[in-house]
Amino acid sequence: MADLTAHSPIEDIRSNYLEMTRRKRVYSAVMLAVFVALMVAGFKTADNRNAGSFFDGLHRLFDFPAEVLGEASQKLAEMPAHFVTFLPSLIETINIAGASTLLGAMIAIVLSLLSTRGLARWPRLIPLFRRLMDISRAIPEIVVALVLIFVLGGGPVPAMIAISLHTAGALGKLFSEVNENASLKPVEGLHSVGANWTQRMVLGVMPQVTPNYLSYALLRFEINIRASAILGFVGAGGIGYDLKNAMSWGKGQYDEAAAIFLLLFGTIVLVDQLSSALRHRLTHGAQTAPKQKEAVQ
């Protein structure tokens, strides 16, 4: 009897499991030790190579924001005037972002449909279109913009082309993941009536994926506003150019820099709110509208 209980299966399972737990704990401890060692060693290397020392400079981290905020609070009365001054360049920045999101999204739709298994027009060319998207999103906007500004001269057009190119690659990847989740049944239904590829895609796939496309495109629009502001630093115009001037002229102009930061911040919050409201209406609003009509009848 005692023999039986000593070798009962549950005893074995218990001891095996405890053994496994101990082993896992040892592995975890070793991993943690290695991780900490790497962090410390890496940090020391980085700190040594720095021009100044990390810890010596750390207390100065907040000097610049403090200076900007201090100057801005002193000249608080001039803020509204700054807002008005910089509004045209903010609109230019938003325009660059909007145009490039639109253009990029249109290219992305075509590329994504061409590179989705089950929907592609030429299934064998899927890898080609995928690599095309990979390349266009691997190259940073600023590199393309610098090259284009060199070729075409400064202004919003090179920035727009650069951001569109990046957007086409980034959105194309996301769109093609959305496409993979689309039901093929409507597409097959349209195939059976003799619809061509374009008709199958626009009438069969688009109605299913539009809300997701739109929400990704709006997200991209936010990102592109920041991108087009940054491109202003390299001569693409817009609010980024003004920010660069305000910051590089140093003391005395920091109130302008603060105003530009506030404008950018406000714009991004606004776009975020608008886009979520729009997305909500697209996914829920259209369905509740007919219900309300029925209730009235």
Place this chain on the structure above:
Amino acid sequence: MLTIENLTKVFGANTAVDNVSITVDKPMMIGVIGASGAGKSTMLRMLNRLEDASSGRILFDGKDITGLTGADKRSWQADCAMIFQQFNLVPRMDVVSNVLHGTLNKRSTAATLFNLYPTADIHRALDILERLGIAGHAAKRAEALSGGQQQRVAIARAVMQDPKIVLADEPIASLDPMNAQIVMDDLRRLHDEDGRLVIANLHTLDTARRYCDRVIGMRHGRVVFDGTPAQLTTGVARDIYGADASFSEAATSTSIEALNTPEAIPA
């Protein structure tokens, strides 16, 4: 009018349709029965050219269908309407738009992309919906309709194509008995009133008996029975499904009448 010669479809090591030959000389309603995996769907999909044949030919009015490509193939598909088990409508579009999709092949791509259909077509779509008794749902999204209503929208889309053949792949397999009867009655009307050739894959024997002029039985990709509903005895049905003596067709019947017959309750 329709001749299928030695039609074969191979998927890897699997032969889905094996050397099938069928001749149809006049419009009628044909039911294709057989167990799951017998090749019924694949055969219908090859007729519509959703699937390419591995070998063999399909001739319609003397024209070889199997070799068509590009615009010719799409033009044939427009003449050969297909109705699916899961309806295959565009769920987020309204009912009339779904019916108008039946004309996609005849209209320019640019116009259809912006939903610009001729007013005459819209009137015809509404007339077809009226005939099928669902005109009241015309402006609703297809996804808001019940299964039976959606299948009637799919039939309306098929009629809109003004097809020479109507293919139906398990049209009532996902419907309740009441809606199944309505849909089968509608399919029968496509033959009786419009004189079209209708070929339907069916999963219940009594439906095939009741609605069809000719029944084709398939097993393991081959045609094992081809005759009138009267020739389809229980013995033949057992051969088609590879079943033994315990097989009773009433046990799985979806017809409401089957409930009244004494054999319906298995011993």
